[in-house]
Amino acid sequence: MNHFQDGTKDPTKVRVLFVAWFLREDRRWLGAFLPPERFECSYVGLEEAVDSTRKRTPWKKWWQFFRLALKARRELARHPQDLIVTAFPQVGFTVGLVNLLTFVRTPHVIWYFNCGHEYRGLRKWLSRLAYRGVDRCLVYTRHERSVYARVFALPKSRFQFTHLTGAELKAEDFRGAREDFALAPRYIAALGSSGRDYGTLLRAVEGLSLQLVIVAHPHALPPGPVPPNVKVLTSIPQQDYLRIIAEAELVAIPVNNRETASGQMTLIQAMALGVPVVATRCIGTEDYIRHGANGWFVEMGDVEEWRRTLRSILDDPEERQRLATEALRFARERFTDRTGARVLAALAEELSTPPAIFYNQTHSSTATPESDAEHSKDRRI
Template identity: 35%
Template sequence: MQWILAVPFLYDEGGDWITHHVGAPHRFTTAPAPYAHDRSRAATGASEWSDYLRHAWQAWRLVRAAPRGRVGIMTGFPQLAVAAALVKLVLGRRDVPLVAWCFNLGRTPGGWKARLARLVLRQVDVFVVHSRREIALYADWLDLPRDRFAFVPLSIHDEPRETHEDEAAPFILAMGSANRDYATLAAAAASLGLPTVIVAGAHAVADLALPPNVTVRSGLGIAECHDLCGRARVNVVPLRNTTFTSGQVTVLEAMMLAKPVVATRAAGTEDYVIEGQNGLLVPPEDPAALAAAIKALWDDPAARARLGAEARRTVAEGTTFRAVAPAMAAVLEAARIRVAGRSAPALRAEPWRGQAG
């Protein structure tokens, strides 16, 4: 089976992603993204939708050149799923399986947008989400059966390296801008009086009264962020909206570097951070609980080492591209069988070793 990839960060066949580790009978051809995937925006405007539609059309042109019954499409991120599903609806190509990988929404709109989404997204055969909570959330919103959705752990490029905590000048680190609750972190940091660094866009901390022990940095590259993460004594991911997923990449990259994380219990964290095993989870908007969790790790180097080692193992065994490849293969096969008119096997991502079921 040949799969056409419409994924914004893939520009050629040589990219190292999950597909690189998925073997026969699946083959992959990339429809290169005709735009730069480096834009951060709260909403998708007309020019961006034009980019996604052009990208989806390029993918469908490759589909139309392939033999019927032997080709499918896999998209990355919701906008491309919508664009590819719209073309599928217009062309009437129900014979082409469509997989929406990384279907992650920041909100579920109502009104005409919801009605349009239900019409178009029925063309998707399998939605892949990276939080178990999202299955019910999106199935109910789209009025689709839950067996059309599959939870697969979010995967990251594995870059393990030795890290050295800054013992001379220890600090707390929080990174990221999307859905971050830096007000709660600021209150916790004020009560602790410990040096705290926030790496985020200016808008994420706008109008916050930050205590003098909190500094903000922005515009850092990935290598600089990883360096800070490795040197930090405690990494914190405070989240505001706990219904929708966010913060997962920040959590997993810290865990990849064998750093325990203190995170808000939310849809984007509870499938990855296991309380007391590879990190700590705290209730939302609770400065006292956040401060207590930070202080517990700050004062206990043995706990940091134990949780960090388990965090690293969690990533190595469950969230690398290679680790997730079998789940991707199962999703693609289920989509192929579903379109062929047979009963597709139930999709259930088995928890990796050490993960809660």
Template identity: 30%
Template sequence: MHWTVAAPFIHDLKTDGEWLVPHIPGDRHQFSIIPRAHPLANWHNRSSSATDYQEWLTYLQHGKNAIKATEGGVVTVFPQLASAVGIQQRVSRKRIPVVAWLFNVGTCPSGMRRWLAQASLQDIDRFVVHTRRECHIYSQWLNLPKERFEFLPYQVSAIPITHEENTTQPFVAAIGSAHRDFSTLLTAIAQLNLPTIIASGPRALAGLELPACAQAPLGIGKAECLQLAQEACINVVPVVPNERVTAAGQVTIVEAMRMGRAVIASRCNGIEDYIIHGETGLVVEPQSVEGLVQALDLLWNDQELRNRLGHNAMQYAAQHFSDEAAGRALSKILDELEESSH
């Protein structure tokens, strides 16, 4: 069966890669990647998390192109493209199989925005979400059968290890912006006086005063973030618990695990789907200064434990969070939709 793939991070077919397509086994399905007209803006550098009018026009055109080019179905990445394809389906009255991969809306809006989401997404056949809790959350929010939602772990391509842990000037790294609990982290590192580098955006750091042991350079790129994660002796992902938040922190966690780094993360917002406490990382109770202090102190002073957790994390991530694992899972979904369409 033929599928078009619409992913907003694919703008140039020569440089942006082919997403999961090379990792889908067999030759049962054929794929055409539909590029986005304009490059996607960096989320961390945006002044607002909302999608503006001009961006929606780009998404709508992208979705229209994907539907027009397919001879079978469409695979979208990110919720905006799923909505765009859903709208185009209703406008064109062309009912085709659609898979909405990486369907994470951050928080579920109410009122008119909820109505628009329900209207545009009612014909999506399968939503792939990256935490178990999202299956229930989105089913209720969109008033759709829970069977349309499937949990599959977020995947990350293999990341080259180009830097070793900095044992001469050790530090803690905290990378990412979404729903981060930097307030608790700053209190914990101040108690322990641990050198810490926070790589985040201005919105996530607004109103916070950094202790002397911390620094937060703004505007650093992806490559620099990966270098920080590799050189840090501990990667910490503190997240604020919120029932309205669907998921947060998974990208940073999976990247650190793929690089074989010891991770401490908060037990909330679906993070518990990724770390096996004491085996592939440490999970602490959210907003617990005492819990975070204990975990940081333990890992900071035990390199053998850091190495063991990092090694286990890398093996576990290669098995469950790789492009190969995601390609196999997507292949199974496409097989099921092809069979049900006959």
């Protein structure tokens, strides 16, 4: 850390503490893209793996998250920070609760704030308590701002929309899925588990000449047998998941979730790998797909429309190439962690106390005068 000779902190730098179970020496997440002349970054992660395959968070996983929150609290005690950035609602919950109980007032931002479904009962009550001290939650659809404000009894200004971001992907780095998994020369890929509607998709591909490859956890699949042209894979590493996307003719994202958002991660990965996407028109896809330009929408639960759309695109190689090219361009502009770091830089300089001297240089690119006024009315409730 940069200090002057008298031991005081360099006032030109904002200290940011990242807290996420996946942080490693070689994975600094958004911190890798923050300019070092403006920011000092610290990291708290877990050494052991965290199981992300369950539909509900098991107690073992909650215990891991609370240990992570306690590690972050010890780090804050040793090295005060200007901003805490946590990943996903569960870690934001545990860190928020620990900070509340130990009277920490460091500004807190939750990244990847997507709950999958509305909380109810005791979980909703505890979440409302834990999130009271959170300054901003980054959500990935505009609709979720109103949903979460209502569910967690917080001002809408606490929830900020930005496109979901991830590591920059290059299609040439993800090859060999056909051979390794004995896939057909041409196939459709359908991946992910949250809020999926594989029952509709399975009916839509019956009799289709191409293979459908589903990569999902068992709980996401409907009961009963699958058509003969369908291959199901479960519990594969992330690298293989991306390889299956990269070699697909197109990616199908069927969703049955009217409460919150589902499907964005698979969607941005497919676009970033230059693969055309057909998706259910829903909360999780409407802010990402431009119908007929960088992807294609199908109405929720419409088997016949799924069948017609898949056949139309699969039979038109020029249309697939056009969609793929535009999807790749769109992804490179909006879906990388480098873009996410610019959003975080503006937030850090807005929320840090006192405000960083660079605030005015970056804030204008990610906020509007209306949102400035909205945020300034409410830092805490």
